[in-house]
Amino acid sequence: MKKLNNYLYSGDTVLKILQRYAEDLKQSAKETHNQIDLLHCNFLLQIAELLQHNEFLTSQSQRIREFYKLMANEYPFLAFTFKGRIKSLIRAEAKFNGYIVEYIYEYYIKHGNYPSLPELKNYLNCFRDLIAYRIVISLPKCHLKEGEICADEENKYLYDVANKLLDFLEERGFTAELSSFMGQKKSPLLRESVSPYYRDYVANPESSGYRSLHITFYDNIARCYVEVQLRTKEMDDFAEIGPANHLGYEKRQESERVKRDAIPKGENIYFDDAYERGIMLQQLELSKLDVNMFSAMNNSLVNDGCGLYRGRLILPYEHLSKFQNDLID
Template identity: 70%
Template sequence: MITLNDYLYSGDTIFRILRNYTNDLRTDAKKTGNAIDQIHCNFLIQIRELLEHNDFLTAQSQIIREFYKFMAKKYPLLAFTFKGRIKSLIRAEEKFNGYIVEYIYNYYKDHGTYPTVEQLKERLSCFRDLIAYRIVISMPRCHYKTKEDAERAELEYLYQIANELPGFLEERGFTAEPAKGIMESTSPLLSEEVRPYYRDYISHRTSESGEEEYQSLHLTLYDNCSRSYMEFQLRTKQMDDAAEIGPVNHLGYEKRQQEERSRRDRIPKGENIYFDEAYERGMKLASLELSELDVNMFAAANNSLINDGCGLYRGRLILPYEHLSRFQNNLID
């Protein structure tokens, strides 16, 4: 079985690693008739094209910048950041194989049989966050008497921004994708017009265990110019800190996901090749010692592409904007 791990010690650039892995995987898939590996190859090609930072990403980020300028004018008291990233190769590979393991496991648990190849293909057509943008807002506490008042104002502003974002981007060539009832918002701050498009992890934040949970607003859009999907995440600084460096940080989330996907007590080895291969690829990636990888971080794929190593296990940044509130700017002056 061919795995990404086999190519991470060759001293090649990330683009050559992707090319060689994809070509060998496709050759093997044709030989064995493995339809899911064929889907896997197409997924890897999509990742490679994104990591090459094609011109459409520059055009896309310029449109996002227009919303940044809109916010700077409409909300001068707010501090906020705009960030964009392309999902890293290792994380994308983990997610692809994790979806296979999770779907087959849950299907077998519920039905006692395995899903068809067509059902599995449909499940693997749901990648919408390979390109992701994040807006994080903060209200300087000097504008409010108490911390609680500032946090309440932040939340109101966050939903105001959420109400304006879909329409703003739809006027510029994007289409908001319905969330199909997943994490449907119960907040009165979100307008009825945009409610069907958001997954609201804020109004659903309560935990039976009493533990703090992930909070964010998620919106998926389709870029009609580049024919690609992207995801927007909207958070307050407190929510972002909790997700990035706090109790619900992404590393903790990944560990929980790995634990959930590592169970194969219900799936006997050898009964489902798609489960077996995805499970093995996922476990190999989980055991990677990143410091020992041999990837050429500086050679260029060609004269127009500079490969600095970003995109292997850290997402490639495509948009960094930061806006200080009027109060903070006054301090600087």
């Protein structure tokens, strides 16, 4: 079985690693008639194309940057950042295999047998976040009125931004996708006309405490899907450097072991392959990898300028709050 891990010690560039892995996986898939591995190859080629930063990404980021200009005019008192990234190779690979494991496990628990090949292939067409943009806002305390609570006021602005975002991007070639988030609470701050498109983890926090607003668009000009996340600084800190980030790893490992115990090895080749690839990725020691432009002291101290682990940044933009007029001479 071909695994990404086998290609991460050659000193090659990320694009060369992707090319070699995809070519070898395709050859193996033909020999074994493994249609899921062929689908996997196409997924890898899609990442390779994105990482080359083709012209459509420049066009896309420029159109999204127009919303930054709107926010700078409408919310001069807010501090906020816009970031765009292409999902990293390691995390994309982990997610692809994780989707296979999750789908087969949940199907087996529900039905007592395994999904058909067409069902599994159809499920694996669900990737929408290889390109993602994040808007993070913060309201400096100097702008709070007496009696106002910062978190409450930031939430109001967050939903206000969300209400404006959908129409703005749809006027510029994007089409919002209906959310598959079922049974969610409805925030009164989110307009009824836009609510069906958002996955609202602010009104519906995850068990880890993670909160954010997520919406997916299809870019009709670039012909690809993009995800946009909206958070306050507090939400972003919690997700990136707080419990939602650190505790999630151990919970994921425990969850994977439960799935492996439920499905005996050898009963489903697609589950077996995806599970092993996922476990191998979890066990990577980043400091020992040899990839051009990548270096790491350990799994926390990472310098990644090539889209291997952290993703490739395509839109860094920052607006500082205009508070000077609030200063007292």
